[in-house]
Amino acid sequence: MKALIYHGPGKKKLEEVPKPSLREAPDAVVRIIKTTICGTDLHILKGDVPTVAEGRILGHEGIGIIDETGTGVSRFGKGDRVLISCITACGKCEYCRRGMPSHCEQGGWILGNTIDGTQAEFVRVPFADTSLHPIPGSAEEDAMVMLSDILPTGYECGVLNGAVKPGDTVAIIGAGPVGLAALLTAQFYAPASIIVIDLDDNRLEAAKQLGATVVINSSNGKAVEKVMAMTGGKGVDVAMEAVGVAATFGICQEIVGAGGHIANIGVHGASVTLHLEKLWSQNITITTRLVDTVSTPLLLKSVMAGKLKPKQLITHHFALD
Ligand SMILES: NC(=O)c1ccc[n+]([C@@H]2O[C@H](COP(=O)([O-])OP(=O)(O)OC[C@H]3O[C@@H](n4cnc5c(N)ncnc54)[C@H](O)[C@@H]3O)[C@@H](O)[C@H]2O)c1
Ligand SMILES: [Zn+2]
Ligand SMILES: [Zn+2]
Numbered sequence: 001m002k003a004l005i006y007h008g009p010g011k012k013k014l015e016e017v018p019k020p021s022l023r024e025a026p027d028a029v030v031r032i033i034k035t036t037i038c039g040t041d042l043h044i045l046k047g048d049v050p051t052v053a054e055g056r057i058l059g060h061e062g063i064g065i066i067d068e069t070g071t072g073v074s075r076f077g078k079g080d081r082v083l084i085s086c087i088t089a090c091g092k093c094e095y096c097r098r099g100m101p102s103h104c105e106q107g108g109w110i111l112g113n114t115i116d117g118t119q120a121e122f123v124r125v126p127f128a129d130t131s132l133h134p135i136p137g138s139a140e141e142d143a144m145v146m147l148s149d150i151l152p153t154g155y156e157c158g159v160l161n162g163a164v165k166p167g168d169t170v171a172i173i174g175a176g177p178v179g180l181a182a183l184l185t186a187q188f189y190a191p192a193s194i195i196v197i198d199l200d201d202n203r204l205e206a207a208k209q210l211g212a213t214v215v216i217n218s219s220n221g222k223a224v225e226k227v228m229a230m231t232g233g234k235g236v237d238v239a240m241e242a243v244g245v246a247a248t249f250g251i252c253q254e255i256v257g258a259g260g261h262i263a264n265i266g267v268h269g270a271s272v273t274l275h276l277e278k279l280w281s282q283n284i285t286i287t288t289r290l291v292d293t294v295s296t297p298l299l300l301k302s303v304m305a306g307k308l309k310p311k312q313l314i315t316h317h318f319a320l321d
Contacts, residue, residue: 003120009047025072028128048269059119154181174242
């Protein structure tokens with residue numbers, strides 16, 4: 001089969017490799033129909049994620065059709081259309097039982113990280129019963145791919161951890177797919193305004209179309225000044241970091257208002273300066289999270305009901321090669 005292989009920082013190649021086979025009873029092998037690229041794949045290629053070894057097949061998102069199942073799989077059979085969660089969950093360990101499968105003792109974020117991933121024609125998915133979701137018959141495939149990681153990440157790490165509530169002023173730094181997913185799902189809670197900040201005007205234009213109240217291009221270094229002016233000097237209730245660099249975590253610290261939340265979403269490869277000398281007295285909360293994908297069933301229902309339209313995030317299609 002063809003697969004995209006990581007060969008160290010800055011190096012990747014589409015290669016011919018052996019098709020994966022079943023190893024353990026709870027495994028399934030899935031033929032990939034669609035996959036996508038996460039900002040985290042870009043962090044891996046920058047060398048920010050040292051757990052990814054050279055030779056690894058990248059990718060942790062996708063939908064596909066079950067090709068083979070191990071003897072321990074009871075929920076799926078050959079030919080079923082499935083959504084692959086970016087988080088593999090054994091369903092039994094302490095972390096899975098606590099609703100935090102991102103730290104599953106035998107799973108977590110392993111696809112395209114410590115085991116081969118989904119940017120390939122086939123992938124082996126461990127613990128298939130608890131790591132795959134059935135795709136409803138009438139679902140649009142493109143929209144489903146956004147549920148592997150992008151939507152649950154924006155929602156869990158950004159909106160839920162940021163505790164967005166009605167009337168809030170929310171700022172999202174980073175208008176990539178994950179920032180835009182946070183923008184879409186923040187609107188479940190009717191915040192008064194959502195400010196989206198990025199360096200790329202095309203992405204800011206997309207943010208406007210998806211419901212941003214105000215967009216700011218921060219390339220002139222004036223984003224903080226603008227947000228403070230817009231909020232009468234008070235700052236925002238929720239600042240979400242959806243880039244994964246020190247500069248944008250810095251913006252979050254400068255614009256968060258008293259009693260506010262900084263919800264970090266980005267994967268960071270370098271340390272940041274924490275300004276406790278300013279923040280200690282501001283009653284703020286800082287959260288971090290590796291997505292758990294525990295919200296996937298809820299988000300899937302919202303998509304099927306037409307309340308959430310992730311297909312809007314998709315602009316380009318490519319063949320695997
Ligand atoms: N916590 C998790 O579980 C989890 C899961 C998935 C993705 N992520 C992370 O979320 C982040 C976003 O993912 P994505 O797929 O949207 O990435 P992306 O690379 O597509 O988007 C990042 C955006 O940030 C903008 N940007 C870059 N530098 C900036 C700066 N200095 N100021 C303002 N904007 C800047 C870029 O223009 C781009 O639009 C990444 O760090 C990714 O690794 C985390
Ligand atoms: Zn990801
Ligand atoms: Zn587990």
